[in-house]
Amino acid sequence: EDEQEEDGEEKDSERSEEQLKGVLDEDTAAEGLHTLGYSAPGTEYVYLHLSLPGRELSDISILSGYIHLQKMDLSSNKINDLSCISHMPYLTELNASKNELTTYFDFKAPKSLKEADFSHNQIPKMKDLSAYHSLTKLLLDFNEIEEIRGLEECHSLTQLSLSHNRLTAIRGLQNLPIRILNLSFNQIEKVNELKSLKALRWVDLSNNKINSLQGLEGHDLLEMINLEDNQVAELSEIKWIEDLPLLRVLNLLKNPVQEQDGYWLSTIFMLLQVTDLDLKKVSAEEKVAAVNELDPPPEVVAAEDHRTHVLHNSEQPQRVLDSTLPGVDEFYPMLVLLGPLAGGRRQLSLKICRQFKNFFRFGPCHTTRTAYFGEVNRLDYYFISQEEFDKMVKAGKFLATYNYSGHRYGLGRDTVESIAREGLATCVHLEIEGVRSLKNTHFKPKYVLLVPKDKGKYEEHLRRTGLFSRPEIEEAVSRVDMYLQINQDFPGYFDAVINTDELDEAFTELTHLVKVHLGL
Template structure:
């Protein structure tokens, strides 16, 4: 009987341990608190930041009581519910990457929430984010999203990450102030839907199914384009980006157009403003060589004619004068 009782107690304690496993308690939360400062209303001296990455956490409901937090780092846990954030009106930064989220922003919007990282989760759909008008940075890379939507009212959004999702088209970004856009590793076939992004500076469209650069023209501030591993086959496609005044970095590795015999010098000639092509620095000498090859100035033509004439003469049989 005693043995049975002991076994029963052991089972019960194991069960209670299992129940507590993944549940955030006050002691663990205290370990993650740092950065003392005045609360947003300026009435109290409190901890402003919480950092608890990689703690196997699945239940963080206790954080509902931590109303003064301004930054929260919860990456690499097992969290699927962030409703506690409804009680954090002063939160400005949230990192909930590498968790088990299947929905996002399922909490009352903190008025000044600016930066959010929900990458590496299991989010299938984007929802209306009109309540989150202070958002400047939204990372949703490595999820299961098939359509960009709900961002119409995000008038402060300057960085958007949606790489490694299931997108087939670029839409839903009209008139946003996006400067950095990452749509790599999707199934996108056409570069449309970017025309109204007047502040775009960097775009990553690598590892898609794009065969034309049409849609990238007219972006006066664009300085980095990554199109590695796509299906651009014709050198003539470069005409769409040759008028971009600030373009400095272009990556077209693993595209069929690289197989053209004169690809390197033709690309440099069409894009003389570029300083890095296909992960290689473009030297001044290469730019000069490209111009001399593709559109040589008169003195270069004359020099080449002279060289040809000299070569021709030396190859003729020489007659010894009597």
């Protein structure tokens, strides 16, 4: 009988242990209490924090009596019911990650709750959180959520993480103050709905199906964008983020766009503010290389132009050009008239050469554009094809070349040499791009800037000619300011500046300058 009683007691004890397994008791709770301090009302000295991670807990109902708790860590347990939190009005931080929850916030809202972590659970739907006005951080990673909802009234929410869920679209985030957003490892295709998140600073959209960056524009505070392993295929998509002033980190690894020719330098060029691209530091040298290749400064263009012509000319049979080499006392004389389109360069060049025909001859440039009405081949320009122009470059036939308005222009070596052999000085007219190139040669021309001061009158003159499109007119007028700015920023860059509002007056002034220069 005694043995039977003992067996019965053992079975009852085992059954009791089985029932209590996973149930939080006071002793275990006491082990997790720490951080003594005054209660929120300030009337008692109590434990404020509770940490019970990894305790195999499934029933924590005993915590209903722990009303003063402010921070609680219950991660890595087997909890599926958090109703006890309804009795914790002062709770500010809750970590319930890695449990067996199928819902969240299924309790009366603690008014001061600021941070909540429900990641690594089995939550299929988001709930209405309109009562949680103080919530600043919400983590819901590794759940089964298909739609973002219930956050409309969370006006304090600054960090939201929903990675590794089943989202297919971004909705329900309009005008929230979110600064940090993690939506990685979902099935999202578009990011248009991010437009209203003006406080956004850090966004992780990696491992989705995104093919366009539209929606990321206008985020002036955005510093980091992670788009690794998506479907962005075109470099043109970078335009949506190129004006973000604080963007410093961008990750486009494992996107088709990486296979585009020139991807690395092109992306750096469009995003010069970025310091880290595709998990690599962007060096200052790479930024310089990107600018020099894709939009080089005028001086770099001119220097490269000069290098090209010297190189190609050196490959040709050499001959001594006595007539244009710098002499012992002075350089071969040249007069260069420059200024904006149809601003009087052509007329004044031809008139000055007629006025001083014993000193100057006009040297027409070569160009790939077609002749304007009234222009004559070999008198105004040598009009040639792009193919012919390229052949002349490779044959070292040019002293200087430049691009303007989509066309190529070049001052030929033979043009200058043929004039020089007659004992005359060469007079040419160029745009500023040609001047920059010519300044790299051994020639030391006199540069005279011909520029209209009355832009309205100049614009009307361009319209009346009927030769130019609206974009061409707008560009020409804008270059008036550019010429004047160069003259202001670089004193001495031009030997003289003449106002061409009235061409007769301009010709009189130019004539006087030439006479002084020639000692007449």
